Amino acid sequence: MTSTLLAWYQGLIFNADRRVAQATLVATLLVxxxxxxxxxxxxxxxxxxxxxLGVVAAYLAxxxxxxxxxxxxxxxxxxxxxxxxxxxxxxxxFLDAALAAFVFVWAVGLLTGQQRRFVGSPMGMAVAxxxxxxxxAFALGAANGRPSVTTIRRFAEIALGILLFFVVINTIRQQxxxxxxxxxxxxxxxxAALIGVLFYVFPxxxxxxxxxxxxxxxxxxxxxxxxxxxxxPENALRAIGTAxxxxxxxxxxxxxxxxLAPQLFAPRPLFRRWLVALMFGLTVLCxxxxxxxxxxxxxxxxxxxVALLRYRKLxxxxxxxxxxxxxxxxxxxxxxxxxxxxxxxxxxxxxxFGEYRDxxxxxxxxxxxxxxxxxxxxxxxxxxxxxxxxxMAENMGVVGLLAFLLAMxxxxxxxxxxxxxxxxxxxxxxxxxxxxxxxxxVLVSGVLDHYLFNLxxxxxxxxxxxxxxxxxxxxxxxxxxxxxxxx
Numbered sequence: 370m371t372s373t374l375l376a377w378y379q380g381l382i383f384n385a386d387r388r389v390a391q392a393t394l395v396a397t398l399l400v401x402x403x404x405x406x407x408x409x410x411x412x413x414x415x416x417x418x419x420x421x422l423g424v425v426a427a428y429l430a431x432x433x434x435x436x437x438x439x440x441x442x443x444x445x446x447x448x449x450x451x452x453x454x455x456x457x458x459x460x461x462x463f464l465d466a467a468l469a470a471f472v473f474v475w476a477v478g479l480l481t482g483q484q485r486r487f488v489g490s491p492m493g494m495a496v497a498x499x500x501x502x503x504x505x506a507f508a509l510g511a512a513n514g515r516p517s518v519t520t521i522r523r524f525a526e527i528a529l530g531i532l533l534f535f536v537v538i539n540t541i542r543q544q545x546x547x548x549x550x551x552x553x554x555x556x557x558x559x560x561a562a563l564i565g566v567l568f569y570v571f572p573x574x575x576x577x578x579x580x581x582x583x584x585x586x587x588x589x590x591x592x593x594x595x596x597x598x599x600x601x602p603e604n605a606l607r608a609i610g611t612a613x614x615x616x617x618x619x620x621x622x623x624x625x626x627x628x629l630a631p632q633l634f635a636p637r638p639l640f641r642r643w644l645v646a647l648m649f650g651l652t653v654l655c656x657x658x659x660x661x662x663x664x665x666x667x668x669x670x671x672x673x674x675v676a677l678l679r680y681r682k683l684x685x686x687x688x689x690x691x692x693x694x695x696x697x698x699x700x701x702x703x704x705x706x707x708x709x710x711x712x713x714x715x716x717x718x719x720x721x722f723g724e725y726r727d728x729x730x731x732x733x734x735x736x737x738x739x740x741x742x743x744x745x746x747x748x749x750x751x752x753x754x755x756x757x758x759x760x761m762a763e764n765m766g767v768v769g770l771l772a773f774l775l776a777m778x779x780x781x782x783x784x785x786x787x788x789x790x791x792x793x794x795x796x797x798x799x800x801x802x803x804x805x806x807x808x809x810x811v812l813v814s815g816v817l818d819h820y821l822f823n824l825x826x827x828x829x830x831x832x833x834x835x836x837x838x839x840x841x842x843x844x845x846x847x848x849x850x851x852x853x854x855x856x
């Protein structure tokens with residue numbers, strides 16, 4: 370009798386708890402629906418949906434560094450210039466939030482002991498010196514002109530972007546994390562390429578309408594956002610996507626296309642081979658539509674780098690691409706522009722030559738630590754040149770430029786030694802070659818473009834150092850497994 374009463378009582382309590390839980394769930398859903406309806410009524414559907422997605426993203430990013438890295442990559446690829454519709458002394462961007470969340474979660478894990486060991490890597494000291502010199506040059510250059518709030522924010526994004534190198538190599542320690550990051554990069558790149566191609570083939574009025582919808586997130590709108598060869602509407606339209614600048618979009622496509630290239634012939638690609646081929650073709654098409662000659666040169670360098678190290682069949686892909694450029698009637702204008710650039714006959718190239726002369730004049734006056742990021746001390750000088758290396762020397766002097774070149778030299782020594790020793794896992798091999806080939810490509814492209822170290826494009830700085838961090842993490846994983854195998 371007692372046991373029967375006890376069972377009845379427990380059942381009553383269980384059912385009561387279940388009813389309370391159900392009632393709580395229903396109340397929570399009703400409150401959420403009410404808040405969502407209120408947000409739609411006040412801010413409109415687009416902002417309300419964005420806010421809801423932002424809350425979910427923030428929750429996931431604060432739970433795991435893997436999700437933090439994912440959101441940084443997605444923001445960089447899809448909405449690099451989007452800002453929140455409020456101010457906290459300045460207008461924070463989606464990139465600010467993603468970077469802050471990713472770095473914060475990693476730092477908390479390090480301080481609380483969840484991450485027991487800090488990994489510096491063989492090139493860590495060189496990267497740290499480069500970051501220190503950038504901060505030093507910024508502080509030193511503040512005497513040339515008081516930096517605005519926007520300049521300070523953008524430099525902070527640059528510094529956080531460089532810091533991502535350390536965050537990545539300390540969070541990507543397992544093969545599963547590495548493959549996750551590789552898949553996210555490939556999908557994000559394909560998404561950015563698809564947007565760029567669609568914006569190009571859509572009627573201009575449709576593209577402008579979409580960009581106008583994004584103006585509430587501080588995106589440039591109107592027909593002025595569209596770009597043409599030599600900025601002449603009579604010439605060919607250039608693909609911009611949500612990167613807005615065609616040269617920046619072209620540089621982004623180097624990174625994504627080069628990462629996908631080894632997957633075409635890898636024994637175990639991260640996606641089905643037909644999907645890899647589709648994504649690779651989409652990124653190459655988007656790069657072509659930017660009409661960026663430096664991007665095309667960078668992609669050729671990246672493919673040659675990967676092909677010479679491992680996948681010789683990529684040389685066939687490169688030759689076929691070159692033949693298409695030379696033979697297709699639609700590509701003849703592009704080829705003619707490329708030839709004119711090599712000969713220095715077109716307006717854009719002549720303007721670049723003028724910028725180079727002015728940049729060398731500035732560097733010759735302030736050769737050691739440069740003039741910083743906020744202004745120039747002489748009225749006959751100006752900051753800005755279409756070359757990553759000359760711009761770096763302007764901002765940080767020859768010392769800063771040499772620090773960067775040293776870090777990159779150490780990086781490629783690590784990669785080449787690892788590749789020469791042989792890589793145990795074929796998936797890791799394909800990722801390492803794709804990442805390092807992509808970096809070789811944008812470094813060559815950087816001779817003629819400035820997006821790798823420019824306050825206007827902090828998202829490209831972040832993407833560059835994510836690639837460096839992932840490649841070094843791949844090398845460290847390989848060394849760990851190879852060492853374990855020898856034991």
